[in-house]
Amino acid sequence: MRPIDQLVLDENNVAFNPVVGNSYQVNDIAKEILIAIRHHKSKEDIINELTEKYDVSKEELFIDVSDFISKVKIYGLL
């Protein structure tokens, strides 16, 4: 199981990893991306879904989602 799969996501936008005791503050879109990654969606799929939902260009999303995934990896969650 990947650490990201162990995260408990609550309604206050806190992601808690009960195995190691770390907590992460996330925002709504970050939560959506975390859930999508847990569902094994590809980066491209995630970007396409968010482009449909939010008022943002695909180019900007590519940068932001790539950055977000980088940080998730740096935190050792993925």
Place this chain on the structure above:
Amino acid sequence: MSKQTYLKPTINKVEFAMASKYGSPLKTQKIRSEIDGVKVSDLVEQYGSPLFVFSQTKIEELYHNLYNAFSSRYPDVQFGWSYKTNYLNEICKVFHNLGSIAEVVSEFEYQKARALGIEGKDIIFNGPYKPYKDLKIAVQEGAKIHVDNLFELNDLEKIADELGTKIKVAIRVNMDTGIYPQWSRFGFNFENEEAYEAVKRMYDGGKLELNGIHSHIGTFMLDANAYKMATIKIMQLKERVENDFGSIIDYIDLGGGFASKSHLKGVYQSPDVTIPTADDYAEAITNAIYEMNKSDKLPKLYLETGRALIDEAGYLLTSVHGYKRFPDGKKGYILNAGVNLLYTSTWYNFNIELDKRYDGENEPSMLNGPLCMNIDIIEENIMLPALDRGTILTLSPVGAYNYTQAMQFIRYRPAAVLIDKEGKSRVIKEIDDLDTVNYKEV
């Protein structure tokens, strides 16, 4: 169906140690949306980015505050605007209109002052290197020459011969004022008698006449008491040379060095705590003159304050060009202004403000400039929310030295704007272009 508002996705590990009774670094944002009532976004739209912005209102406030601190304690005070601190013509004019004469350290600055209509008699010519030709012009025009070394003294004697006249000069003196590091590069040393010997040499030559004593004890002086020490020693030398050589020392000049509210790197406390006030400096100097004066007449007091009169009146607007994630997790923003424009970033932590409040929590970030150089770092550690491309950051205080020392390196030097007392902005220096860079190349 209309789309929802987008916010950049953020994830930040909760570090419980970061929260304290003083607040959370995850939430704090410094905002500056305007300068003297002019929106920073309008300034960038009208004049481009990066952009130096100067506030005339702030300059005048700083000037009056310092001048009043001295003039309320001492009857004869004259400020000389330190050209090297910021010699943009319009900035110099503001200071001259307020009553400052000019203080220059090179022939180039001397020429600048003359071109602005300042008479030679209203120019203090300091500095360790005064080319003969320019020194002679300054003498002919009646400038206040502050002798730095014996070679210059010889040059002045030769000029006196050539002109067939005696020249009035002041002498630059360095000394131990209890601060470290002691500045001993400029002028003649007080403690080891070098200064007295130089005066003696001057009178032995019979071609020069001493009428002033000058010192510049350092820069960003955090101890007002150092000026008291300097004043005491200058007044001791004054009394001695007046007694020994019958000279009349019309003036003493305590130079510059008063600190601005810049945040020195490595200093934990806020500048509001560490920086002496104008009154502190004024009291240290004027009390020492009163205590030490043995003559019937008080000497005129000159001050060459630069930094403390302009630093907080200067801002640099810079824009976010992009960002990347560094392997250590830090977010690295690429700005369009870097160390090429911010010479003082080596020593000072700037106040960095955002153009508006941004949603989301702060994360550890780094601000890098546009140069293709690894050292181009404006701020290595700063907590920032997710910023958009085009976000305008205001860096301050940058009024002192940054424009004059801005490098012509890789990028064109930006425009500079002055906001007058009516809140109207105008260009005082246009952005450089290829012609500027190529000028004089053959």
